[in-house]
Amino acid sequence: MRKMPLHLMRSPLAVALALALSVTSLLGASPAGAAEEGTSGLPVPRFVSLKADTVNVRNGPNKDHDVSWVFTRAGLPVEVTAEFGTWRRIRDSDGSEGWVYHSMLSLRRTALVAPWLKGETVPLRDSPNPDARVVARLEPKVLAGVKACDGKFCRLIGEGFDGYVPQSQLFGVYPNEKVE
Structure with a gap:
C-alpha cells in the first residue's frame, strides 16, 4: 500500500463538506437568512445624497482606481445603481456614473x-x-x-x-x- 502525505489525506467528513461548499458556491446559494456578502441589503437602484462637500468619484470600486471627478457640494442627490462591497456606483443628474465609498453617502433624501x-x-x-x-x-x-x-x-x-x-x-x- 502506498503512503500518502498527511496533508493530502482527507476524512470522509472533510471531503463531504468540501463538496457541499463547492456545489453551494457553484449554484450561488448562501446559508439561509444570510445577506448577500458585500451589499447593504438596501434596494438598488435608490436615491441617496452626498454627505460631504468633497466627494471623490472613481473609475472603479476601490482606492486604486483613478478619481474621475470630485463633487464639491454636500446634499446633492445621486442614484445608487450598483454595489460592490463597501463601494457604490452612482449616477448624478447629468447621467455621469462612477464609484463612491459608502460612507460618503447619506440616506437623507434631497432633490x-x-x-x-x-x-x-x-x-x-x-x-x-x-x-x-x-x-x-x-x-x-x-x-x-x-x-x-x-x-x-x-x-x-x-x-x-x-x-x-x-x-x-x-x-x-x-x-x-x-x-x-
Missing part, C-alpha cells in the same frame, strides 16, 4: 429642481394640487430637502421656501414613488 430645464422656472405651490396658489418660482438645479412625496407631488424645504412641486420636475425621486 434638484428640473436640472434639465434651461431659462424656465418651476412653480412652488402651497398645497399638492396643480391649481394651488404659487408661492415661489424655483430656478433649475435648486437643491431642496424632500419632506414627503405622494406619487404626484413632493413637499420641498429649502433656504427661504417650503411648498409643493410636481414629482416629475425633480431629480432625486422616482416617478410615482411615495416618500414619508
